Amino acid sequence: MNITNLLNEKLICLDGTAADSTEAINLLGTMMVQDGYIHPSYIGAIHKREINFPTGIVLASCGIALPHATPEDNVFKNGIAVLRLKQPVQFHSMENPDDNVSVTLLFMLALNGSENHLNMLQKLFAIFQQEALVRCIQQTTSAQEVCQLMLDNLK
Amino acid sequence: MKKIIVACGGAVATSTVAASAIKDLCKANQIPVEIIQILMSEIESNLDGVDLIVTTMRIKKDFGKPYVNGMAFLSGVNKETTEEQILSYLK
Numbered sequence: 001m002n003i004t005n006l007l008n009e010k011l012i013c014l015d016g017t018a019a020d021s022t023e024a025i026n027l028l029g030t031m032m033v034q035d036g037y038i039h040p041s042y043i044g045a046i047h048k049r050e051i052n053f054p055t056g057i058v059l060a061s062c063g064i065a066l067p068h069a070t071p072e073d074n075v076f077k078n079g080i081a082v083l084r085l086k087q088p089v090q091f092h093s094m095e096n097p098d099d100n101v102s103v104t105l106l107f108m109l110a111l112n113g114s115e116n117h118l119n120m121l122q123k124l125f126a127i128f129q130q131e132a133l134v135r136c137i138q139q140t141t142s143a144q145e146v147c148q149l150m151l152d153n154l155k
Numbered sequence: 156m157k158k159i160i161v162a163c164g165g166a167v168a169t170s171t172v173a174a175s176a177i178k179d180l181c182k183a184n185q186i187p188v189e190i191i192q193i194l195m196s197e198i199e200s201n202l203d204g205v206d207l208i209v210t211t212m213r214i215k216k217d218f219g220k221p222y223v224n225g226m227a228f229l230s231g232v233n234k235e236t237t238e239e240q241i242l243s244y245l246k
Contacts, residue, residue, distance in 0.1 A: 053164035053212070057230050070165065094169070095226040096213040118171045125172045129231030 001078055001116035003154050010035045011081040012143040021089045021103070022047065025067050028081045028108035037079040038110050045069035046108070056091030056101030060131050062138060063101040065091040068109035078117070080124075081108040082146055084138070105137060123154045157181075157188045157245050158204050161225065162195045163211040173211055173225040180238050186245050207244045 011031050018024035029043030046069045055066040088102040107124075111117045127133050127150065137146050161177060163170035174192045181188045191201055195210060202218055209225040221244040227237035 057226070058232060059230050060232055094164075094212055094229075095224065113168075118168060121168065122172050122175055125169075125229050128229070129234075 006078055007080050007147050007150055009143045009147055012146050014084045014143055016083045016085050018085055018089050021091050024089050024106055028083050031081050037077045039074040042074040054092030054094055054097050056093045056103055058101055059128055059134055061134050063103040064105045065103045066107050066109055071112050075110045075112055078112055079110050120154055127153045157206045159188055160191050160198055160205050160208045162193050162198055165194050169211045169229055173228040176228040184242060
C-alpha cells in the first residue's frame with residue numbers, strides 16, 4: 001500500500017462544525033470526493049453501516065469515531081480523512097451500540113482490503129493508544145503537522 | 156492448545172488488531188493458542204472446542220463460553236485489565 005498518498009492536507013479539517021454525526025460524516029465524505037478518493041456512494045454506504053455497526057470509541061483523552069464501510073467499486077484510492085470538531089457530536093459506541101460517545105475527532109477510512117491494509121490498521125490504532133499523539137492532533141493548528149504525524153506513524 | 160475466537164463487525168476488520176495483540180500476549184506468557192478470526196455473525200457456527208471468545212463489539216448473546224470484550228486492544232483504555240482477564244481464562 002502506498003502510505004504517502006493515504007493522507008494529504010486536503011483531507012484534513014481542523015476547525016469543523018457539524019450539528020450531528022450525519023453532518024460530520026458528510027463533511028469528511030465531501031473532502032474525499034473532492035480529492036478523488038471515493039465515489040459519493042461510499043458516503044451512503046458509511047451512513048448505512050454506522051446504524052448497525054457504529055464506530056464511536058472512547059480513548060484515554062477524547063472520543064473518536066472511525067466511520068467506514070466495506071469498499072465496493074466506490075473507493076478509488078486508499079485514504080484517511082481527518083475532521084476535528086469545535087463542538088462534539090454524538091456517535092454510538094462500537095463497543096456497545098446502546099451507549100453514546102461524544103466525538104471531537106473523526107477519521108474516515110477508505111481502504112481497499114489487503115494484507116497491507118491490516119498492517120496499516122494496526123499502526124493506526126497504535127496511534128490512538130498513544131495519548132501524546134492524540135493530544136497533538138487535538139491541539140495543533142497545522143493540518144500539515146497532523147498529516148506528517150500520521151504518516152510518520154503509519155510507515 | 157487453547158482455541159480463541161476473535162470477532163468483529165466486519166469492514167475494516169478491527170478484530171485483526173485485537174487478534175494480533177492477543178497472539179503477542181499469549182506468546183509472552185508461553186500459552187500455545189489457535190486464533191480464529193471471524194465476523195460476529197459467524198461465532199455461532201464456530202464454537203466447537205473454543206476456550207474463549209473475544210469481540211471488539213459487545214455481544215448480548217450468551218454462547219456458553221467465557222467471553223472478554225476486546226475494545227481495550229483498540230482504544231488502549233484498560234488494556235492491562237483486559238489482558239489479565241484473558242490470561243485468567245487460559246491458564
